[in-house]
Amino acid sequence: MKDIPKRFPEYSIMHKTILNQIKKLEKEDGSFEVQNKIKMYTLELKNIEDMFPENFFEKEN
Structure with a gap:
């Protein structure tokens, strides 16, 4: 199992932002x-x- 990256909060925010941009x-x-x-x-x-x-990350449909 992989460990969580050091910059976890930043990557988590980036993930959410990119996901929202794709939806838009x-x-x-x-x-x-x-x-x-x-x-x-x-x-x-x-x-x-x-x-x-x-x-x-949970997959959204």
């Missing part, structure tokens, strides 16, 4: 530019999740 972008028109932003945010979200123990 998904409500937009779906242009190529918006899709690229969503893809970029999703990759960053995965990087943050990989730093934490498995199932640390």
Whole structure:
């Protein structure tokens, strides 16, 4: 099991902020530019999740 990163509070806030930004972008028109932003945010979200123990962040539907 992985340990929680030293900068846990910062990463936790970043995770929530990025997740909210993805939700906001998904409500937009779906242009190529918006899709690229969503893809970029999703990759960053995965990087943050990989730093934490498995199932640390609850998956929202």
